[in-house]
Amino acid sequence: MNLKDENLIDTILKQNEINGREEGVYIKVVKKINKENKEDNPQTRGKRRQGGSLILEVDKRTHERMIRQEKINIGWRKCLVFDYYNVKRCFKCWGYYHIAKYCTRQDTCYKCAGNHKANDCTATKKRCINCMYKNKTYNVKINDEHESVSVECPAYIRALEEEKKRTDWESAT
Secondary structure, three states, X not given: OOOOHHHHHHHHHHHOOOOOOOOOOOEEEEEEEEEXXXXXXXXXXXXXXXXXXXXXXXXXXXXXXXXXXXXXEEXXXXXXXXXXXXXXXXXXXXXXXXXXXXXXXXXXXXXXXXXOOHHHOXXXXXXXXXXXXXXXXXXXXXXXXXXXXXXXXHHHHHHHHHHHHHHOOOOOO
16 A cells, blocks of 8 residues: 555556456556554554555456456555445535535534534424426425435435446446
8 A cells, every 4th residue: 555556556457367458458546545553462463554545446357357356466465356436426515426525505404404514504304406406397295304415315325326427337247
């Protein structure tokens, strides 16, 4: 995890017998999340154990191979592999497919969908701004009585499904 991205990718390619020069092979480090724990075991007390998570963007063939193997080798570790999908979300208006830096909408509370920040919220009833928008714009009747950050939000679930289709990985597995 302490390696530079290029060296980490080289390590992954070599230790997992992936030909990096093969046409179409693509691996990019999207994010490294380092986690360092001190061992509680008396025999290893004071020694640090390093771990964490690694988010990679890969081509379709490499993705299929990694998912099929369920693990990849990195250094002396066998690391679990699983699909990760991300939907870009704005932390200003809580809408999807853009970020706050470029948002032109008003501040919106993710708890009640009011025009204020969540820290200033006094509402007792939860409302999702994304589901409210879908109901109003598309004249549908989906439940909007949840926070905008809920993983059970129908609008979020739909956005996640669209992202899965966009990557075309669903047909690959």
